[in-house]
Amino acid sequence: xxxxxxxxxxxxxxxxxxxxxxxxxxxxxxxxxxxxxxxxxxxxxxxxxxxxxxxxxxxxxxxxxxxxxxxxxxxxxxxxxxxxxxxxxxxxxxxxxxxxxxxxxxxxxxxxxxxxxxxxxxxxxxxxxxxxxxxxxxxxxxxxxxxxxxxxxxxxxxxxxxxxxxxxxxxxxxxxxxxxxxxxxxxxxxxxxxxxxxxxxxxxxxxxxxxxxxxxxxxxxxxxxxxxxxxxxxxxxxxxxxxxxxxxxxxxxxxxxxxxxxxxxxxxxxxxxxxxxxxxxxxxxxxxxxxxxxxxxxxxxxxxxxxxxxxxxxxxxxxxxxxxxxxxxxxxxxxxxxxxxxxxxxxxxxxxxxxxxxxxxxxxxxxxxxxxxxxxx
Amino acid sequence: xxxxxxxxxxxxxxxxxxxxxxxxxxxxxxxxxxxxxxxxxxxxxxxxxxxxxxxxxxxxxxxxxxxxxxxxxxxxxxxxxxxxxxxxxxxxxxxxxxxxxxxxxxxxxxxxxxxxxxxxxxxxxxxxxxxxxxxxxxxxxxxxxxxxxxxxxxxxxxxxxxxxxxxxxxxxxxxxxxxxxxxxxxxxxxxxxxxxxxxxxxxxxxxxxxxxxxxxxxxxxxxxxxxxxxxxx
Numbered sequence: 039x040x041x042x043x044x045x046x047x048x049x050x051x052x053x054x055x056x057x058x059x060x061x062x063x064x065x066x067x068x069x070x071x072x073x074x075x076x077x078x079x080x081x082x083x084x085x086x087x088x089x090x091x092x093x094x095x096x097x098x099x100x101x102x103x104x105x106x107x108x109x110x111x112x113x114x115x116x117x118x119x120x121x122x123x124x125x126x127x128x129x130x131x132x133x134x135x136x137x138x139x140x141x142x143x144x145x146x147x148x149x150x151x152x153x154x155x156x157x158x159x160x161x162x163x164x165x166x167x168x169x170x171x172x173x174x175x176x177x178x179x180x181x182x183x184x185x186x187x188x189x190x191x192x193x194x195x196x197x198x199x200x201x202x203x204x205x206x207x208x209x210x211x212x213x214x215x216x217x218x219x220x221x222x223x224x225x226x227x228x229x230x231x232x233x234x235x236x237x238x239x240x241x242x243x244x245x246x247x248x249x250x251x252x253x254x255x256x257x258x259x260x261x262x263x264x265x266x267x268x269x270x271x272x273x274x275x276x277x278x279x280x281x282x283x284x285x286x287x288x289x290x291x292x293x294x295x296x297x298x299x300x301x302x303x304x305x306x307x308x309x310x311x312x313x314x315x316x317x318x319x320x321x322x323x324x325x326x327x328x329x330x331x332x333x334x335x336x337x338x339x340x341x342x343x344x345x346x347x348x349x350x351x352x353x354x355x356x357x358x359x360x361x362x363x364x365x366x367x368x369x370x371x372x373x374x375x376x377x378x379x380x381x382x383x384x385x386x387x388x389x390x391x392x393x394x395x396x397x398x399x400x401x402x403x404x405x406x407x408x409x410x411x412x413x414x415x
Numbered sequence: 416x417x418x419x420x421x422x423x424x425x426x427x428x429x430x431x432x433x434x435x436x437x438x439x440x441x442x443x444x445x446x447x448x449x450x451x452x453x454x455x456x457x458x459x460x461x462x463x464x465x466x467x468x469x470x471x472x473x474x475x476x477x478x479x480x481x482x483x484x485x486x487x488x489x490x491x492x493x494x495x496x497x498x499x500x501x502x503x504x505x506x507x508x509x510x511x512x513x514x515x516x517x518x519x520x521x522x523x524x525x526x527x528x529x530x531x532x533x534x535x536x537x538x539x540x541x542x543x544x545x546x547x548x549x550x551x552x553x554x555x556x557x558x559x560x561x562x563x564x565x566x567x568x569x570x571x572x573x574x575x576x577x578x579x580x581x582x583x584x585x586x587x588x589x590x591x592x593x594x595x596x597x598x599x600x601x602x603x604x605x606x607x608x609x610x611x612x613x614x615x616x617x618x619x620x621x622x623x624x625x626x627x628x629x630x631x632x633x634x635x636x637x638x639x640x641x642x643x644x645x646x647x648x
Binding site for chain 2: 075076078079080081083084198201202205206209211212215219228229230233249252253256257258259262263264268269272273275276353354355384
């Protein structure tokens with residue numbers, strides 16, 4: 039079969055989506071490029087197929103389904119909760135592997151019961167994979183940004199530092215660089231004496247006025263980009279953050295937390311134990327984690343195939359809570375999912391719409407299906 | 416096999432490149448009249464000179480259409496993915512100096528480093544309803560520096576093919592990534608370079624396309640060694 043053929047198990051997936059009351063939606067293959075670049079960053083540019091319309095609008099071949107499905111939901115002004123399913127081709131520039139391949143998945147928008155919606159996404163992804171990969175041992179890894187957020191908040195770090203760390207969550211190298219900076223603070227220096235005086239005397243209004251007049255003198259608009267007030271506020275914040283130093287024991291705690299990796303069934307007790315031993319108040323985050331576990335158990339999930347990894351996250355600012363991925367015997371990721379509560383408003387939804395979903399890599403699943411069962415995964 | 420060397424077709428780059436080749440004992444003469452875009456090396460019949468624009472040279476080197484070229488390192492690294500795998504920077508020629516830098520409005524008193532810029536970029540959308548906009552013609556170098564080296568992903572590139580330094584004041588972008596040699600244009604536009612914002616210290620280079628047929632070709636080695644020798648001498 040050629041790579042662009044619809045996989046033979048596609049009808050099974052569509053039937054499974056219907057059985058789960060997810061409405062299948064179609065989105066155009068040619069999409070405006072801006073939403074993808076805005077959400078995922080410029081890095082995506084070299085991994086997607088870009089083109090431009092005659093009028094200069096930047097267009098791309100659909101690189102994934104979540105953003106088009108969410109945009110469609112907003113454009114059609116549909117009410118929530120709503121479960122969407124999709125199955126179709128996506129297009130990405132990849133060094134290895136095909137550049138066009140099929141993905142399918144479910145996006146669950148507007149379900150307020152976060153724990154059940156999380157559990158349902160995980161159970162659905164697992165069950166559907168089991169359906170099309172009979173007899174394969176699947177394992178799931180789960181991460182939870184909310185727990186990490188609770189840990190950095192409980193350590194008593196200033197909000198600015200919390201934001202930096204949370205922003206880097208899931209990007210091990212970036213996070214490590216930040217932890218280094220926290221261990222060795224560097225004072226802010228080199229400010230103009232006049233600005234320094236205004237800042238030290240906490241004369242914020244005068245500082246703003248000074249910045250404003252300087253911008254006007256140099257021909258800079260005071261509202262097209264960063265405003266004088268914004269610069270003044272961050273100057274003050276930066277000074278406070280630069281003086282922040284995380285003592286050795288707190289850094290050790292944070293590092294210890296990031297190395298946690300254990301069976302999901304044991305994760306609640308381990309997190310509670312970690313919070314107790316470290317004397318950190320993680321109550322609400324652990325309660326939410328427990329509620330998700332309970333919902334998973336209720337839904338009949340096999341927790342023994344699931345691992346919690348504390349450092350697992352996606353460093354994109356619209357992911358907010360749980361993320362997960364499923365592999366067969368540690369091979370390539372067959373399904374990836376997560377909660378993205380911030381995406382809908384970033385894309386222009388007027389109200390806050392909680393969202394969770396998962397995506398299946400049909401080309402990888404197909405490879406496993408056609409491989410004889412005796413062969414290693 | 417004829418060896419083709421692509422040299423800048425005009426201006427100081429052309430004169431400086433010719434001077435170095437001459438000192439290397441590779442005297443270049445144009446074929447036909449002075450304005451011809453083809454030339455030869457005196458005494459080497461199987462070497463051809465193609466006079467091209469600097470950006471064409473980096474493209475032709477990347478495609479392996481020429482064997483050698485003299486062009487700016489910035490153009491090669493911007494034009495080619497995996498530049499070091501595809502080309503060999505044989506010699507840095509000591510002219511055409513230009514740094515590719517990240518520069519922000521100097522009124523951004525709170526921004527001195529890429530880490531500061533990371534903080535600003537992370538919050539930009541919440542405050543301004545759009546991502547931080549960078550005016551540049553260096554897409555690849557910007558991405559490598561921002562996301563590769565500093566973990567900054569949330570920004571948008573606004574393509575700018577000229578007068579990039581004016582973009583922040585005109586409001587078409589917030590900051591720039593551009594080349595500078597003396598910094599005076601940046602200063603005139605009230606921009607400052609971040610302390611860790613030098614992406615590349617570029618200069619004119621003798622660049623060789625990595626081709627299998629070059630292996631063991633004595634003429635290839637001779638050209639490289641002569642140019643390197645001229646720089647030492």
